Amino acid sequence: xxxxxxxxxxxxxxxxxxxxxxxxxxxxxPWRWAAVIVTAVLLAQFAHGLATxxxxxxxxxxxxxxxEVILKAVWVTLQLTAYGTALGFALGIVxxxxxxxxxxxxxxxxxxxxxxxxxxxxxxxxxxxxNLAYLYKELKFxxxxxxxFFTFDTMGLVGAMSAAVLGLALHQAAYAAEIVRGxxxxxxxxxxxxxxxxxxxxxxxxxxxxLPQAMxxxxxxxxxxxxxxxxxxxxxxxxxxxxxxYQVQVIYGRNGRVVPLLMVATAWYILLTTALSIxxxxxxRHFAKGSTR
Amino acid sequence: MSAPTSPxxxxxxxxxxxxxxxxxxxxxxxxxxxxxxxxxxxxGVDLEVRTGEVxxxxxxxxxxxxxxxxxxxxxxxxxxxxxxxxxxxxxxxRSGDKLYELxxxxxxxxxxxxxxxFQNFNLFPHLTVLDNxxxxxxxALKRPRKDVTEAAxxxxxxxxxxxxxxxxxxxxxGGQQQRVAIARALALExxxxxxxxxxxxxxxxxxxxxxDVIKVLAHQGTTMIVVTHEIGFAREVADTVVFMDDGRIVExxxxxxxxxxPKHERTRAFLSKVL
Numbered sequence: 001x002x003x004x005x006x007x008x009x010x011x012x013x014x015x016x017x018x019x020x021x022x023x024x025x026x027x028x029x030p031w032r033w034a035a036v037i038v039t040a041v042l043l044a045q046f047a048h049g050l051a052t053x054x055x056x057x058x059x060x061x062x063x064x065x066x067x068e069v070i071l072k073a074v075w076v077t078l079q080l081t082a083y084g085t086a087l088g089f090a091l092g093i094v095x096x097x098x099x100x101x102x103x104x105x106x107x108x109x110x111x112x113x114x115x116x117x118x119x120x121x122x123x124x125x126x127x128x129x130x131n132l133a134y135l136y137k138e139l140k141f142x143x144x145x146x147x148x149f150f151t152f153d154t155m156g157l158v159g160a161m162s163a164a165v166l167g168l169a170l171h172q173a174a175y176a177a178e179i180v181r182g183x184x185x186x187x188x189x190x191x192x193x194x195x196x197x198x199x200x201x202x203x204x205x206x207x208x209x210x211l212p213q214a215m216x217x218x219x220x221x222x223x224x225x226x227x228x229x230x231x232x233x234x235x236x237x238x239x240x241x242x243x244x245x246y247q248v249q250v251i252y253g254r255n256g257r258v259v260p261l262l263m264v265a266t267a268w269y270i271l272l273t274t275a276l277s278i279x280x281x282x283x284x285r286h287f288a289k290g291s292t293r
Numbered sequence: 294m295s296a297p298t299s300p301x302x303x304x305x306x307x308x309x310x311x312x313x314x315x316x317x318x319x320x321x322x323x324x325x326x327x328x329x330x331x332x333x334x335x336x337g338v339d340l341e342v343r344t345g346e347v348x349x350x351x352x353x354x355x356x357x358x359x360x361x362x363x364x365x366x367x368x369x370x371x372x373x374x375x376x377x378x379x380x381x382x383x384x385x386x387r388s389g390d391k392l393y394e395l396x397x398x399x400x401x402x403x404x405x406x407x408x409x410x411f412q413n414f415n416l417f418p419h420l421t422v423l424d425n426x427x428x429x430x431x432x433a434l435k436r437p438r439k440d441v442t443e444a445a446x447x448x449x450x451x452x453x454x455x456x457x458x459x460x461x462x463x464x465x466x467g468g469q470q471q472r473v474a475i476a477r478a479l480a481l482e483x484x485x486x487x488x489x490x491x492x493x494x495x496x497x498x499x500x501x502x503x504x505d506v507i508k509v510l511a512h513q514g515t516t517m518i519v520v521t522h523e524i525g526f527a528r529e530v531a532d533t534v535v536f537m538d539d540g541r542i543v544e545x546x547x548x549x550x551x552x553x554x555p556k557h558e559r560t561r562a563f564l565s566k567v568l
Binding site for chain 1: 366368397398401402403404405407409411413415416417418419420421428429432433434461462463464477478481
């Protein structure tokens with residue numbers, strides 16, 4: 001229904017046109033450009049502030065960033081992370097397979113453990129372990145309820161550092177158990193069935209067939225956990241252990257340079273988390289074998 | 294493969310096995326019942342498979358044919374009745390007048406003599422084709438890896454995949470994956486091969502290459518039970534065709550009898566739908 005008096009456009013039904021010869025005009029995104037400009041200005045302001053605001057005290061930052069006391073503290077933080085991760089995931093794997101087992105008792109124990117350690121805040125748990133000697137004066141290895149072979153003084157055995165590692169590992173194990181269990185459940189049940197049909201021994205089925213495939217879904221979550229444990233070690237500063245965050249607090253408590261010293265801790269946390277992320281990338285690539293066409 | 298071989302003349306190979314034929318059957322299934330919860334899937338099944346014979350099980354889905362196959366290598370435990378393979382009870386050991394349930398380790402050992410090929414191949418995706426084939430003989434039979442690797446390469450050659458040894462399963466077509474799965478089952482040198490709908494997950498144009506491999510094995514005198522919907526395959530290869538419906542064996546016999554002159558109404562109804 002045309003209201004204009006223009007003559008109707010009649011196209012000659014002639015030969016098909018050669019669109020390939022025409023110039024293509026891409027669609028424009030003016031609002032995207034506006035957003036880019038606003039974001040860039042805000043970023044520039046932030047960078048300008050970092051560089052020019054004397055409050056950051058970059059010379060203090062530079063002085064302490066590689067100071068020996070800080071490097072030692074970084075080392076303690078790394079140790080706490082490594083032990084916490086290794087022990088946590090070792091116990092976590094055991095808990096995961098207990099919960100996947102056919103024994104109702106083992107299932108219940110694993111469930112109860114995970115329930116308990118996910119319910120107790122880490123800081124509360126750490127203080128419990130720190131005060132273990134108050135409950136048990138000595139630890140004994142021997143026949144259950146019977147005579148002991150070795151006896152340790154609890155105070156001597158569970159020092160601040162081991163109490164911290166114990167607390168972090170037990171806490172981590174609850175989360176690790178669920179991550180490992182999730183990974184195992186994600187493996188197609190046909191895989192175990194095929195392994196069973198081939199008569200492959202049980203342990204070998206798990207080590208060779210299930211776990212390598214489970215790793216694909218375990219790894220991203222596990223990396224999250226390791227990184228969050230790494231930063232979470234700052235919580236053990238309540239036990240006066242000389243890890244990074246505690247040491248930084250001690251120093252700024254003495255010299256009052258709060259902001260640059262917090263930046264020292266921040267920079268180290270960022271640096272090492274970046275290293276962990278890079279490591280994650282390569283480990284994931286290793287376990288992705290066979291996943292692409 | 295010429296027209297269906299008549300057992301009297303062309304069967305020289307298996308005629309040599311007369312001793313075996315009259316001896317105990319390779320597979321003996323007796324009065325087997327199996328339920329999943331309140332659903333009874335097998336309602337008393339009896340089946341004999343003699344050494345060197347190919348038995349094809351047909352039937353509508355839900356008739357219990359896959360479950361029956363899975364009970365034979367104890368992937369499913371029977372509720373009643375018993376099964377023996379190659380003279381030994383599956384999943385149990387007799388001592389006096391008692392049957393002792395076998396430990397998992399012993400069941401796994403029994404399974405190494407029974408090859409199983411799945412509908413969905415179930416290859417291990419993180420292992421190369423060669424490692425898929427090598428894994429079970431090395432870990433289950435404790436054979437030296439070097440010997441097993443050589444044998445595995447020969448097997449891959451037999452199924453026409455020698456050049457794919459270092460590929461990963463995902464890089465293969467469905468038909469190639471199923472041929473690897475067959476090589477993997479053969480690597481254990483089983484006395485019996487079980488095929489659970491080996492071509493049902495394949496694109497139509499890939500069915501032939503898998504059936505060809507199975508046919509060659511059949512003509513070499515491998516004892517096998519094949520659950521399938523391929524009527525043409527049954528006609529050509531089977532010594533015995535078994536028709537199952539609703540958890541029971543409705544009729545069984547030579548392919549010519551069951552497929553061309555079924556006695557039972559249900560067999561006729563099924564065949565008229567698939568043919």
